[in-house]
Amino acid sequence: MLTIHAAPLVLPLGAAAVADGAVAVDGDRVAALGPYEEVAAAHPAARVRRWPGLLTPSLRQDRAGALLTRCYHPDPREADELGELPLSGEAFERLAASMDAARRAGSIRRGLQRMLRHGTTHLAGPLDAHDPALAAAVARSGLIQLPPPPGPLAPPDLDPFASGGGLARTAHGPLSVGGRADFAVFDVPDEAALCRAGARTCVATVLAGRLVHRSR
Incomplete structure (x- = not known):
């Protein structure tokens, strides 16, 4: 229709x-x-x-790889303990040391869902094609993969506008x-x-x- x-x-x-x-x-x-x-x-x-x-x-998310593989996206049931924002750096490393495959896959799925909630439909690489959990989640989401952007990347943030620039740069x-x-x-x-x-x-x-x- x-x-x-x-x-x-x-x-x-x-x-x-x-x-x-x-x-x-x-x-x-x-x-x-x-x-x-x-x-x-x-x-x-x-x-x-x-x-x-x-x-x-x-929007286009230039830091998709880091957001999905170097950040943990808490389950809403973990909000009291971990908050609602992605965990990166030392906080992520502490969780990753004991994270099983199911918990990691859940984090990736939630990361993709939260990108959609920020108006994102396109993911700029690199995304590891040899990571089965990542490849399966991205394929199921329907989000479009793009080549990596040129130059250094800012720290991961779900908001594509966080690194500055207008709509022409971010869309x-x-x-x-x-x-x-x-x-x-x-x-x-x-x-x-x-x-x-x-x-x-x-x-x-x-x-x-x-x-x-x-x-x-």
Whole structure:
């Protein structure tokens, strides 16, 4: 079923921003992009999802390898003991010394889920293809793998904006008609506010046309 995702501002990148904009999704593709009234008139039978804030291309996580293999993502049942944020450095090393395969696989799955909650759909390498737990979890998630980014990487952080830079640097690429429907919605009014507040403001993530995260 064709779905229209509408938001007060759509930033497709590579094209002008659209106030009161919309993206129509058919299967895993963008069928239309433009002012809501025009998109809705062209697709009167479509289901409509209305979101607050800003709709953009989904994000790229340049530190995916470290986040998934050098961090531990606590189970919610461990929050009282370990908190809710990824554990890295010495805290991770202490846990890793006694971590069995099931616990490690659970951490990887939760790490991928939390990336989706931060508007991420694309993972930049290197991701170890010889790590069965990692390879299986990434394949099941449907997230897209990209080549490693150039240059040194900042410390791992679930928020792709944490290392600085605007949407053009952080998004996986532009949204365009006929392209894959990979995008996210953030409860902020514009790009400047998104860069300040970060990807924790994500309220929805769409991966290949599927709504894989929503916070409301």
